[in-house]
Amino acid sequence: MGNSFRHSNPTTPRDAKSSQTSVSLSEVALEMKRNEQKKKEEDKRKQSSSSPAAAAAAATTTAADGKGTHGTAGRKAESSKQNGEVRPADSTKHPSPEERKRIIQDLIKQAEQLEENGDFQNALNVRLKELAEKRKLYSDKHQETAEIMVHVGDLCNELGKLDDAVKWYRNGLAVSIELLGEDREELSVLYTRIAEVYKLLGDVEKAYLFCRKGHEIMVKTKGLDDPTTKAIKIILGKLRDDARNPEKKKALAAKAAAKS
Numbered sequence: 001m002g003n004s005f006r007h008s009n010p011t012t013p014r015d016a017k018s019s020q021t022s023v024s025l026s027e028v029a030l031e032m033k034r035n036e037q038k039k040k041e042e043d044k045r046k047q048s049s050s051s052p053a054a055a056a057a058a059a060t061t062t063a064a065d066g067k068g069t070h071g072t073a074g075r076k077a078e079s080s081k082q083n084g085e086v087r088p089a090d091s092t093k094h095p096s097p098e099e100r101k102r103i104i105q106d107l108i109k110q111a112e113q114l115e116e117n118g119d120f121q122n123a124l125n126v127r128l129k130e131l132a133e134k135r136k137l138y139s140d141k142h143q144e145t146a147e148i149m150v151h152v153g154d155l156c157n158e159l160g161k162l163d164d165a166v167k168w169y170r171n172g173l174a175v176s177i178e179l180l181g182e183d184r185e186e187l188s189v190l191y192t193r194i195a196e197v198y199k200l201l202g203d204v205e206k207a208y209l210f211c212r213k214g215h216e217i218m219v220k221t222k223g224l225d226d227p228t229t230k231a232i233k234i235i236l237g238k239l240r241d242d243a244r245n246p247e248k249k250k251a252l253a254a255k256a257a258a259k260s
Contacts, residue, residue, distance in 0.1 A: 100137045104130055115155075122154040146175035148188060160259075162197050169194045188217035191230065199239070202256030204249055208239040 095103060107130040114123035129149045138144050145183050153168030173190050179186070191214030198207035218229040242248045 083210060097137060102134055102215055104133050104137070107133065120155050120158050124152065124159065126136075127152050127155060141175060141178065143176065143179055146172045146179065149175065157197060158192075162201050165197050165203070166194060169197065175240075183217055183220050185217065185221040188214040188221065190214075191217065195239070199252070200256060202253035204242045205250050208236070208243045211236050 027186060107126055111123045111126040111130065114120070114126060127148065131145070131152060134142070134145050134148055139228035149168050149172035153165045153172065156162070156168060169190060173194070174188070174189065176184075191210045195207045195209075195211035195214065198204075198210060198226055211232065215229065215232045218226060218232060224230075242252065
């Protein structure tokens with residue numbers, strides 16, 4: 001199963017030094033995901049508090065535009081009425097960027113509520129709609145699109161749809177690398193999650209390769225002494241041993257096949 005919506009209290013990377021055998025790939029991935037989410041929330045708070053004057057000005061402009069006949073659209077409708085024209089609603093009209101942003105925000109609220117309630121299948125359906133809207137608004141090559149791809153992967157992971165999870169994770173990873181470059185801590189989180197899913201699928205060699213890449217990025221961005229870097233190194237050694245052991249590889253593949 002996935003790692004993004006668990007509410008357990010797993011062993012964290014800080015325990016790695018004292019108890020090497022207790023640390024698992026899923027626990028490290030979960031800890032890294034939590035740290036990533038905290039950083040995103042802090043960044044959002046900073047952005048929202050950085051320009052209150054701009055927000056107030058935008059609100060004033062919106063209110064002014066909406067007076068009387070609800071802005072430009074209302075004024076056009078009023079003009080048409082005065083001229084005796086009756087215009088049918090344009091069903092082919094595409095949402096404006098601002099309208100699409102509102103649609104996206106509504107979808108996010110729906111998905112978050114479903115996720116909070118543990119209804120991950122319906123949350124996945126809503127997140128896929130959010131992804132479609134973000135593709136229209138931003139295009140595929142945008143970080144907003146990459147992030148929702150990863151979130152879709154998290155939900156597939158949680159639902160046990162591991163092949164789909166890998167697909168969405170790797171799609172999000174490819175876009176993020178193209179936009180941001182490869183040596184970024186948040187991408188180490190994603191490499192680790194992909195490694196976890198490959199291990200669940202019984203492909204220990206791919207799990208090792210992705211885990212190794214995640215470890216390389218952590219060494220570059222956080223250093224060898226970082227607790228998470230150390231924890232991933234322990235797991236990397238275990239995966240390497242499993243990848244070199246034909247019997248262990250066969251056993252993991254059989255276990256994964258039994259679950260599918």
